[in-house]
Each structure stands twice: as C-alpha cells, then as structure tokens.
C-alpha cells in the first residue's frame with residue numbers, strides 16, 4: 367500500500383510516525399519545507415526569545431533509518447485523481463492513498479493592502495521576518511529625528527485577540543518593560559504603544575468567560591491597549607483603518623486575525639466546506655473521492671456529535687486525527703472495519719506574560735489562572751516539542767529569560783540579496 371501524505375505538521379507527522387515499520391505500508395511525506403516546526407511557539411522566535419532551531423527539526427533527520435518512511439521536498443500544485451497522481455513543483459508521484467495534511471494559511475479576508483503591508487504570524491519564515499522588521503524599526507526609531515515618524519516606528523498594532531495575538535502582545539509589553547529602555551536609551555523620550563484589536567466582544571473567544579476576563583485584566587495591567595468590537599478594514603500609508611472610523615498610525619501591523627484552508631486543483635469543488643476546508647466523513651475520507659483523505663486544519667468533519675459544526679483548528683485535533691487515520695490504514699490493510707474519529711478535548715490555554723496564564727479543562731470543568739496555570743502552560747508546551755534536543759534547548763532558553771528577564775538573540779540576520787533560492791529548482 368503506497369500512501370502519500372502532503373504536509374508534515376501535527377497531523378501529517380503523527381500519521382507517518384504511527385505507520386513506522388507497518389508491514390505492507392510504504393509512506394512518502396511531501397512538504398514544501400524540509401523541516402517540521404511547532405507553530406504555538408513561533409511568537410517566541412518572532413520576539414527573539416527562542417532561536418528557530420529550538421522549535422523546528424529536519425524531516426530527513428527524523429526519517430533517517432526508518433525503512434518504510436521517506437521524505438520528499440516539494441510543493442503540491444495539483445491532483446489527478448483519475449490517475450492516482452499528484453503534481454508537485456518538482457515532479458510527479460503515484461499513490462494508492464493520498465492524505466491532505468496541508469494545514470491552513472493566513473486569511474486577510476480579501477484586504478489586499480493588509481496582505482501587502484502587514485506582518486503575518488503563521489510560519490517560521492513569518493516569525494523571522496517579524497523579528498527582523500521589528501528590530502530594524504527600533505534601530506530606525508533610535509536615529510529618527512521626526513517625532514511623528516518615530517512614534518509610528520514604535521507603535522505596534524496586533525490584529526486578532528486569539529491565543530497568538532494575546533501571547534505576542536503580552537511578550538511585547540514585557541520587552542518594553544525589561545529591555546527597551548535599557549538597550550535603546552535614545553528612545554527614552556518617546557512613548558511606545560501596543561494595541562491589541564479584535565472584532566469580537568472578548569479576547570480568546572473560544573475559551574471560558576473567566577479566562578476571557580482574567581486575560582483582559584492581566585494584559586491591560588501590562589500596558590496593552592485592548593480594543594474590542596473593532597475590525598481592521600485597511601492598512602495603507604502606515605495607517606490602520608478600523609470599521610468604526612478610527613485610525614492608528616503605525617509601521618508595525620501584526621496580522622494574527624484568521625486562517626483559511628488551501629484549495630487544490632483536481633479536488634472537486636463540492637468536496638470543500640466552510641472556510642475552504644475539505645469536507646470529510648467520519649473516517650476522514652474526503653467527500654466525493656475514493657481514496658483521498660484529509661486531516662487537521664485543512665478538513666472539516668461534521669460527524670462528531672460533540673462538535674456538530676466541526677472541530678476547532680487546534681493541534682490536538684490534528685494529532686488525534688493523524689493517529690486515528692494511521693490506525694484505520696492498519697485496519698484497512700487487514701480488511702477489518704474502520705473506526706470513526708471522535709475528538710477527546712483535553713482543554714485549552716494561553717500565556718499572557720511571566721507568571722500569567724489561563725487554562726480551561728473540560729472534564730471536570732475547571733479554570734486556572736496565574737502562576738499555576740503558567741507552569742502548566744510551560745510544561746505542556748515543553749513536552750509537546752518534537753525531540754529531546756528541542757526540549758532541552760527551549761528549557762535552557764526559558765530559564766535564561768526567566769532569571770535574566772532577557773535573552774540575547776536579538777540579531778538582525780538576513781540572507782545576502784545576491785543569494786536567490788528559486789523554489790522551482792528545489
């Protein structure tokens with residue numbers, strides 16, 4: 367049985383790992399990057415608290431010596447279901463079963479200026495671009511004589527009040543308190559403002575009311591200005607325009623306001639559901655196809671009675687769907703009946719700053735905040751990293767940051783403009 371998995375994130379990698387050494391099953395994992403990365407911590411790379419290698423790992427090193435697992439670097443362009451063939455940017459592959467685990471991409475809700483000018487927060491590349499942009503803007507502010515320009519360079523607007531938006535604005539507020547004036551004495555006379563904006567009437571919308579209120583209180587105390595019921599409608603000439611007519615002048619609009627799945631040529635239009643997600647049955651088979659499956663953020667499944675309008679796009683759903691599908695491939699090869707997917711919700715959490723976090727547990731229904739919640743957050747994120755090496759590196763970096771209230775990773779490292787990597791050649 368030849369299985370091709372497109373995408374080596376939480377869903378795809380867990381599916382592949384679970385099929386290791388399975389007799390009669392050969393797996394090729396295709397990804398447009400040659401590494402897996404841990405999205406929940408990219409904001410710490412973006413704010414220079416972790417280096418990229420702490421939260422990423424090369425696929426080939428991971429698959430080394432694993433006989434029935436192979437890696438192929440390539441970007442999926444289209445599928446030809448009638449010939450069981452996929453077309454990549456650098457070749458073609460044949461499959462018996464195809465699995466989409468392609469995640470989602472940043473959604474700008476059709477706002478071209480926002481897409482062109484804002485800083486997204488989805489990939490490791492985005493995190494490095496953000497780190498460089500923010501550090502360069504601080505350097506520009508340090509020598510800028512024009513007070514209005516300087517304010518724009520120092521103002522940060524974070525759009526999206528989900529965990530990513532809360533976490534990144536909390537981190538900026540702590541950096542402003544502990545690092546900014548120490549390292550940039552030139553900026554002592556200009557205020558730097560951090561805004562967190564969201565179209566909804568609460569932060570962390572899917573979490574409990576207690577978590578939402580605790581988060582609003584904690585982040586406001588850190589000095590972040592929270593604007594709820596406020597939607598970004600445009601971002602042009604260093605000005606963020608909101609639906610209520612207000613504006614903020616800034617050179618730093620961080621976009622953490624939403625994602626949508628990716629549409630691929632060859633998959634019938636009627637197979638897509640809400641948010642461009644592929645509609646799947648209880649076994650994650652894409653509706654209207656014979657041997658094509660989808661797992662994780664890229665799919666929507668309406669068959670789980672506890673989640674009638676689909677699962678949330680979070681890591682646990684992706685991991686559990688990957689593991690369930692692996693089990694079903696094993697059952698399929700033994701001609702046994704397949705097991706439908708049922709999500710086991712283990713709870714949700716968000717970190718706001720040092721010693722400040724919120725945690726909601728579903729069974730029994732519980733809510734924690736403060737230091738205890740912060741320790742749980744650190745522990746869960748640490749053990750979720752892919753290898754021991756990544757866990758040790760991250761733990762070490764966190765200890766330095768905790769005791770020194772600082773890190774020493776604020777280097778602006780950018781590729782030489784002469785070196786051009788053409789994706790088509792990969």
Ligand SMILES: Cc1cc2nc3c(=O)[nH]c(=O)nc-3n(C[C@H](O)[C@H](O)[C@H](O)COP(=O)(O)OP(=O)(O)OC[C@H]3O[C@@H](n4cnc5c(N)ncnc54)[C@H](O)[C@@H]3O)c2cc1C
Pocket residue numbers: 372373374375376377378396397398399402405406407408409440441442443467468469470487488489529530628661662663664679680681682684
């Ligand atoms: C900044 C951020 C913070 C988050 N924080 C949390 C959190 O705290 N807790 C939580 O539970 N969830 C969090 N999430 C959501 C979580 O990361 C996703 O739910 C999870 O990554 C989904 O897993 P996935 O395998 O479906 O997709 P992904 O992990 O996104 O993996 C998709 C993979 O597909 C590859 N790919 C995409 N298109 C192609 C193509 N055309 N060809 C080849 N390869 C392709 C990508 O390179 C990637 O490796 C966060 C997400 C972000 C962006």
